[in-house]
Amino acid sequence: MPLIRNGSEKTARVLRQALPTLASASADERWSAARAARDPSDIPSLAEALVHERDARVREAIFTALARIGASESAKVVLPYLRLNDANTRTGAMDALRAMPDACHPYLPELLADPDSDVRLLACDLVRDAGGAEGPRWLCALIETEPQANVCAAAVEALGEIADTTATPCLSRCAERFPVDPFLGFAIKVVIDRLRHVSPAPRG
Amino acid sequence: MVDSSLLDAEEYRRLCDYLYRHTGMAFTEARRYFVERRVEDRMIATGSSSFASYFARLRTNLQGELESLINASTVNETYFYREDHQFACLTSNLLQERLRMKPRGETMRIWSVPCSTGEEPYSIAIWLLENWAEVDAHDIEIVGSDIDTSVLEAARAGVFGRRALMRLSRALTDKYFTPAGPEHWQIIDELRQSVRFTAANIVERAETRPHGLFDVIFCRNLLIYFDDTSRRVAAENLYESLAPGGYICLGHAESMSRISSLFEVCRFADAIVYRRQPEAPHG
Numbered sequence: 001m002p003l004i005r006n007g008s009e010k011t012a013r014v015l016r017q018a019l020p021t022l023a024s025a026s027a028d029e030r031w032s033a034a035r036a037a038r039d040p041s042d043i044p045s046l047a048e049a050l051v052h053e054r055d056a057r058v059r060e061a062i063f064t065a066l067a068r069i070g071a072s073e074s075a076k077v078v079l080p081y082l083r084l085n086d087a088n089t090r091t092g093a094m095d096a097l098r099a100m101p102d103a104c105h106p107y108l109p110e111l112l113a114d115p116d117s118d119v120r121l122l123a124c125d126l127v128r129d130a131g132g133a134e135g136p137r138w139l140c141a142l143i144e145t146e147p148q149a150n151v152c153a154a155a156v157e158a159l160g161e162i163a164d165t166t167a168t169p170c171l172s173r174c175a176e177r178f179p180v181d182p183f184l185g186f187a188i189k190v191v192i193d194r195l196r197h198v199s200p201a202p203r204g
Numbered sequence: 205m206v207d208s209s210l211l212d213a214e215e216y217r218r219l220c221d222y223l224y225r226h227t228g229m230a231f232t233e234a235r236r237y238f239v240e241r242r243v244e245d246r247m248i249a250t251g252s253s254s255f256a257s258y259f260a261r262l263r264t265n266l267q268g269e270l271e272s273l274i275n276a277s278t279v280n281e282t283y284f285y286r287e288d289h290q291f292a293c294l295t296s297n298l299l300q301e302r303l304r305m306k307p308r309g310e311t312m313r314i315w316s317v318p319c320s321t322g323e324e325p326y327s328i329a330i331w332l333l334e335n336w337a338e339v340d341a342h343d344i345e346i347v348g349s350d351i352d353t354s355v356l357e358a359a360r361a362g363v364f365g366r367r368a369l370m371r372l373s374r375a376l377t378d379k380y381f382t383p384a385g386p387e388h389w390q391i392i393d394e395l396r397q398s399v400r401f402t403a404a405n406i407v408e409r410a411e412t413r414p415h416g417l418f419d420v421i422f423c424r425n426l427l428i429y430f431d432d433t434s435r436r437v438a439a440e441n442l443y444e445s446l447a448p449g450g451y452i453c454l455g456h457a458e459s460m461s462r463i464s465s466l467f468e469v470c471r472f473a474d475a476i477v478y479r480r481q482p483e484a485p486h487g
Contacts, residue, residue, distance in 0.1 A: 003329055003344050003398035064436040099432035197256030
């Protein structure tokens with residue numbers, strides 16, 4: 001029989017044990033260094049490395065390391081990458097923030113009020129996963145005044161998932177603010193219809 | 205009683221989107237009937253009178269509802285030749301591809317994680333012996349790993365009941381098992397000694413790295429139970445455990461694309477699998 005038996009001398013090729021650093025010239029070593037980081041004291045090094053890192057694989061490992069550390073400082077390091085034009089890095093930042101909802105949570109009100117509408121839009125999506133009990137209230141407040149219809153649409157989409165019937169009045173007011181936007185009006189109608197069946201969550 | 209047309213198109217989309225974001229499970233319209241029946245079962249079990257109220261329960265993960273729906277949507281019971289289309293892909297495509305890339309004479313390494321009580325790694329061994337014409341020409345190492353050391357003992361013992369063997373033909377059962385009491389059969393010694401069982405938590409790099417590099421990893425219906433961070437860490441550990449150009453097979457509803465961008469999708473006739481890039485970029 002060709003299958004190798006237990007205890008055979010043909011053993012696994014053991015990976016080389018290196019002492020990698022985030023500043024190494026080798027992407028493999030930077031990857032290993034990022035993967036080894038798991039302490040809050042590593043956050044400054046990870047932040048510095050993220051600024052210069054061009055290898056997507058290593059960047060993902062840095063994002064994962066920050067998410068695993070999961071400190072408020074981790075989220076703070078990732079937040080600026082929501083502003084990048086590079087969609088891959090922006091998506092990586094979003095995924096990392098979703099993976100550390102508790103660390104991300106305190107920054108959400110600030111993100112929802114950001115001058116950049118693209119950031120506000122992404123923040124609506126983050127609220128869905130990291131907003132906790134305050135998420136519906138934050139999004140309701142946003143759609144009362146938000147000037148961009150596409151940001152409102154993102155908030156409405158999230159509210160459809162996390163809100164209850166108490167969100168209905170502000171949804172209706174949002175629809176009234178954009179009377180010539182048929183998509184937003186339709187989206188709000190769908191969400192209001194859906195929320196009709198969702199009882200208000202217990203408060204307190 | 206729940207209506208037979210349970211979810212409208214928008215509700216189905218939202219449910220699938222939610223499951224994809226939170227578990228990595230990807231359900232298409234073709235799986236709608238299957239998903240609706242599972243949701244219907246869970247609605248009945250939880251006393252939810254509408255999908256909206258059930259979805260609110262799911263979203264807040266009230267009393268572990270997300271895990272309950274995952275359990276209902278996956279077959280938790282393991283048995284021989286489960287999802288054997290991936291084994292067909294292994295022998296039709298993956299091993300040939302790996303042979304093309306490997307140094308001549310190097311051992312082909314296959315990892316089954318989690319292996320539970322051994323049905324999957326033993327299935328791989330039997331499948332290779334039965335279906336891969338080149339099986340005698342290569343050294344093949346099969347490793348089964350699980351975080352639960354109690355199931356590993358059972359795996360090493362290799363004794364199985366009738367249900368575990370339900371998909372094996374009588375001929376295969378006679379060939380690879382011996383009777384071991386009423387309604388139980390034991391894997392023959394030769395095969396039992398051909399699978400190495402180890403303890404491993406795939407979220408812990410220190411536990412995965414010593415296993416070395418594999419050509420093919422079967423990691424089915426495990427990542428869906430992890431939170432986002434653990435899933436990312438596990439995906440990176442699996443990446444490190446794959447030889448460049450190696451393949452990973454997930455459960456039929458799982459998608460690595462949601463979890464990590466480290467792997468490329470490979471579509472073969474029998475299965476969709478994921479691959480570590482043949483040449484890791486060097487910076």
